[in-house]
Amino acid sequence: MQVVGVTTQHEVYVASKVHKFRMNEMVVIEDGDLYQPKGEVVETFSYNRYIPMGFDKGLADDQVLKTLEHIGYDIGADDIHLAKVRLFEEAVQPIQTGAEVRHPHFDEISSLLVKAAPEEGLVLGEVKSTDFISETIPASLKGLLSIQDHEGVRPQNGVPFIFDIRAMQQYPHIGVFGGSGSGKSFGLRVMLEELMKLRIPTLVFDPHFEMNFSAKAEGVTDSIDYQERYLVVQIGRDVGVDFSALSVRDVERLLSAAGSLTESMINVIQSTHKRKDSYQSFSDRIANLAAALELGKQKVEAMLHDGGMTRDELERFDTYRKLLDQFGSLPLASVKGIQWRVNRLNQAGLFQQNIRSIEEGIHSGQLVVVQGPVWLLQVFSSYVVGALYGKRRSYKDAKLQQLQGEFFPPFVIVTDEAHNFAPKGFDAPAKSVLKEIAQEGRKYGVFLIFATQRPTLLDETITAQLNSKFVFRTVRGTDIQTIKEETDLTHEEGKRLPYLRSGDVFVSSAIMGRTMAVRIRMAHSSSPHTLNPFDELREMKQQDSSQLLEALKPQLPLAETSIMSQLTALNEAAKRSWDVQQWKKELDRLSRDGLLKKEKTPFATLYTEP
Known part of the structure; x- marks a missing residue:
């Protein structure tokens, strides 16, 4: 491998007759004057001879071709492999043309690839195109x-990508971006497994009901048992909001999520809500006020x-009279609007539990998964994030003032479909507290991991604070533009975004200091949504047919x-409520599928075993 063509302080062209270059492959240029600069294939x-000689619009321009001829390449006969290599550090002078190029030894580039030991960081995947240095990788990283x-599944043969979680204290918050089918949710699952491995307290908002880690992935034999390391709770069933602990502002935030x-x-809430109100006392007050306003003061006095x-x-x-004396000027429509919103949240079970189990899980270093529909998660997240962040902040502030405060551990907040929780351009229940954490959370040890298919729709203040971004396949031009503005992805890498394989990701991180191409590792657990819906249809059809055959067996042969x-x-046997026509249709279907035999006799049509 040799340097060819015109070189600059930033990039060079490298040629070889035998080696086919790969994207993101690392090389060392044997230029002693510049202390052997290192670079990456971009x-x-x-x-080869099948390409017309007039080709001069791509990588192989006239200057490169002339250099190749001068150093002995036969342009008309040889297959020549070329690569544009971008240097990791700017050279003080152009690289020497004709300099030899080789693959590096691990020790030469270890500082560029590995920032943390496996037991102290998140082992998320394998750095792409590092199998050339596999022989020199130390045993601790294999x-x-x-x-x-x-x-299929293969063992690691390159350098592991280990995310230095400790460096988030300086460069906080992670963004995970990628379109549908890009591997974004899979990558998020791997991150959560690694957080559990390190026993870092984590709060996850799961609108898709998929963050369960009990089922092992196919092909995985040796992995950590996550069973004791995570807790799944559902809003209304396991957790909820303690209404009596809410301030007027909290009530406003919650009710605005149920409907603007x-x-x-807002005036109705501020007028009628009393400190330490329970759900029952507040809802009764609102219901009685609505009834009193409907009747009117004259009718109440008359009665x-x-x-x-x-x-x-x-x-x-x-x-009624006392409420009218106190709140009679409030409009009935507004009171009824508040009554409807309070009832809607109560029917969803929001006020029937508390968050004690979440607090206990965070205290014990577990990953706590909160599940529920998106609209309810939006409501609940504003309350629970505010409450937990407030506890952590109070502890840290008390410690700085040398006061005794109740310990609350640092923790990570993770959410999929993040643009629903902190949208750009309009308000959402949890947006203000999430923006505060994005800007100030690192001082208190509270960090964000936000995953979204649409980074363009995510609040810009939060996007700007995501110091590490994992970018999976993205197709939409507006999202690619947003990603390029918020990362150091090059023009070439931006062009590759729509064509990335599922599970391939560009990691642009201030912690690493550059963008890296990574293949996400195989997850140890599997999502409950991995079954193909068309396979599910086939399975259900087979199951249904088996059930019908079991019910029919005692009656066979069965005459129409x-x-x-x-x-x-x-x-009764089939647990159905069909009429004769429906049974005839199903018997004919089973016959067409070869599960029954249909015979026409002079006396009747018979259905028998095949």
């Missing part, structure tokens, strides 16, 4: 992972003076004319 090309590749609030509705009411009715109308008399028995 563009590759093969030139055998750490498996890779899902073209030929007008100025008049109280007329008499003839039971004691309970008297108490109820007396309550006997279906009516056997209808009750057939429906």
Whole structure:
């Protein structure tokens, strides 16, 4: 391998007759005057006699071709492999043309590739095109992972990519970007497995109900048992909001997530909410106020003076009068709007639990997965993130003031579909507290990992604070433009984004100091959504057919004319409520599928075993 063509302080062209260059391959240039600069292949090309000599618009321009001829390459006969190599550090002078090029020894580039030991960082994958230096990789960095590749599962044969989690104290927050099918959710799963490995307290908001780690991935035999390291809770069933702990501002935030609030509705909340209100006391007050406003003050006063009411009715109308005296100027429509929103959140189970189990999980170093529909997660996240961040902040502030505070551990907040929680251009329940954490969280040891298919829709203040970005395949031009603005991806890497394989990712991180191409390792656990929906259809059809055959077996051979008399028995056995026509259709289908045999006799049509 040799340097050819015109060279600069930033990039050179390298040629070889035998070696086919690969993207992101690392090389060392034997230029003693510049202390053997190192670089990475950013563009590759093969030139041979079948390409017209007039080709001069690509990598092989006239200058490169002339140099190749001068150093002994036969342009008309040889296959010539070319690569554009970008130097890791700017050279003080251009590289010597004709200089020899070789693959590096691990020790020469270890500082560029590995920033943390495997037991102290997140082992997320394998640095692409580093198999050339596999023989010189130390034993401590070998055998750490498996890779899902073209030929199936293979052992690690390159340098592991280890994300230095400790460096997040200086360069906080991670963004995970990628379109549908790019491997984004898979990469997020691998990150969460590594956080569990290090027992880092983590809070995950899971709108897709897929972050469960109980099922081992196919082909995985030796891995950490995550069973004791994570906790899955559902909003309304396991966790909820302690209404009595809410301030007026908290109530406003929660109710605005159930439906946008007008100025008049906000006034209703501020007027009617009392400190330490329980859900029952607040909802009763709102319901009674709505009923009183509907009746009107005159009617209420008249009912109280007329008499003839039971004691309970008297108490109820007396309550109406007191509420009208206090809040009679509030508009009925706004009161009813608040009543509807409070009822909607209660019906979703939000006010029937508390967050004690989440706090306990964070304290014990677990990964706590909170599941629920997106709209409810938006509501709940604003409360739980504010509460936990407040506890951590109070502890750190007390410690700085040399006061005694209750310890609350540092933790990581992870969410998929992050643009729903912190959207650009409009407000969302959790947006303000997430923006605060993005800007100030590192001082208190609270960090964000935000995954989204649409980085363009994510709040710009938060995007700017994501110091490490994992960029999977992205197709939309606006998203690619946003990613290029927020990372140091080169023009060539930007052009590759729409064509990345699922599981390949560009890691642009201030921690690493440059963009790296990585293949995400095989996850130890599998998502409950891995079954192909078309396979699911086939399985359900087979299961349904098996169930019907079991129900039919005692009745076979079955005459078509006997279906009516056997209808009750057939429906009970098959757990169906079909009529005769439906059973005939199913019997014909089973016959077409070869599971039953249909015979026409002079007396009747018979269904028998095949």
